[in-house]
Amino acid sequence: QSILTQPPSASGTPGQRVIMSCSGGSSNIGSNTVVWYQQLPGTAPRLLIYRNNQRPSGVPDRFSGSKSGTSASLAISGLQSEDEADYHCAGWDDSLNGPVFGGGTKLTVL
Amino acid sequence: EVQVLESGGDSVQPGGSLRLSCAASGFTFKAYAFTWVRQAPGRGLEWVATASGTGGSTYYADSVKGRFTISRDNSRNTLYLQMSSLKVEDTAIYYCAKGDSGSFSSYYFYMAVWGKGTTVSVSS
Numbered sequence: 001q002s003i004l005t006q007p008p009s010a011s012g013t014p015g016q017r018v019i020m021s022c023s024g025g026s027s028n029i030g031s032n033t034v035v036w037y038q039q040l041p042g043t044a045p046r047l048l049i050y051r052n053n054q055r056p057s058g059v060p061d062r063f064s065g066s067k068s069g070t071s072a073s074l075a076i077s078g079l080q081s082e083d084e085a086d087y088h089c090a091g092w093d094d095s096l097n098g099p100v101f102g103g104g105t106k107l108t109v110l
Numbered sequence: 111e112v113q114v115l116e117s118g119g120d121s122v123q124p125g126g127s128l129r130l131s132c133a134a135s136g137f138t139f140k141a142y143a144f145t146w147v148r149q150a151p152g153r154g155l156e157w158v159a160t161a162s163g164t165g166g167s168t169y170y171a172d173s174v175k176g177r178f179t180i181s182r183d184n185s186r187n188t189l190y191l192q193m194s195s196l197k198v199e200d201t202a203i204y205y206c207a208k209g210d211s212g213s214f215s216s217y218y219f220y221m222a223v224w225g226k227g228t229t230v231s232v233s234s
Contacts, residue, residue, distance in 0.1 A: 002154050035220040037155070044205055044224040045147075045155065056222065088155050092216035098169060099219045103154040 003028065004089055004102035011108040012079045020105045022072045022089030028100055032092040034072040036065055039086040039104070048087070049074065076107075084109045112136040112223050116206045119228030126196050130228060132189040132206030139187040140164065143209035145221055146180060146191050148202035148230075158204070159191065163212030174200075196232045203227040 005023040012018040022034065033052050037045040047056050049065035052072065064075045072091075076083055089102040118130040132144065146158040159180040160169045168180050179192040189206055207221030 032216045037221075044226050045221075046224065047220060047222050050210075050220045050222075090155070090220065092219045094216070096172070098160075098171060099157045101155040101157070 002103040003093060003096075003100035004091060006087075006089060006102035006105045008103065009106050009108065011110055012076075013110050014079055014081060016079045017075060017077045018079055018107065019076075020074045020087055020107070022074070022102050024070050024072075024091055024100075026070060027095040028070075028091040028093040029067065029072055030070040031094060034065065034067050035090045036063075036072075036074045037088045037090065039088065040082075041085065045088060079109055081109050083107060112208070114206050114208055114223055114225035116204065116225045116228035119204065119230050121231040121233070122196055123234055124196060124198055124232055126232070127192070127194040128196065128230060130191040130193070130204055130206075130230070132191075132225060134187045134189070134206075134208065137208075139182075140184040141212050143212055143214045143218070144182060144189045145207045145209060145214075146189075147205045147207055147221065147224075148200075149205070149227075150199070150202040153202075156202075160209070160214045161189065162214055167214065169214055193230070196230075198232050201230060201232045203229050 036049040038048045039045045052067040053065045086104045093100045145160040165182045177195045205227045206225040208223040210222045211218035
């Protein structure tokens, strides 16, 4: 069972805005920054968002991240078919002294 | 171009050993911490171990502490993961990932570049 909690699935239609959540506790999201990874089918994860809302070069600004308290969100606007993937959140946990992950949300573009 | 390539995955019996390697190129290897992350079939990601840029500091998840050893050879731009006393639950794809700094901390814990992974299967 993952330390961070993500809904197992989400869906949206092309052009829509979709928001995925990630819930943690005071020892992780509540006191540290959040990261999001995108994992396209059959491929390795790719860094999508770091430090809550920072995008690495090459990541479209359709992707945005936010954090409030012990929860974080990843929003995708102008949804495209190529966005269909698993999305994993991660954070540093002060109690475990290392990174922890959510179980991942599988995004389906209808 | 930044590249990270894992190798060494195999099928082994419970209690066996295996060494994974990760060859990196396209950047100054010793300047960055490197991490092993694994993904069991149909499951989420799990942090395994991290080595700082110099290799002088290493960090392990509780699930592998005492059984796995992470190391690096900065002269060969290569990261290693020595796995021993393997268990069925160690079965997973093992990814090697480059950090964004030479250190590993709550500020620099994320993995900026990932390899394609190598598969480890532990079964009798």
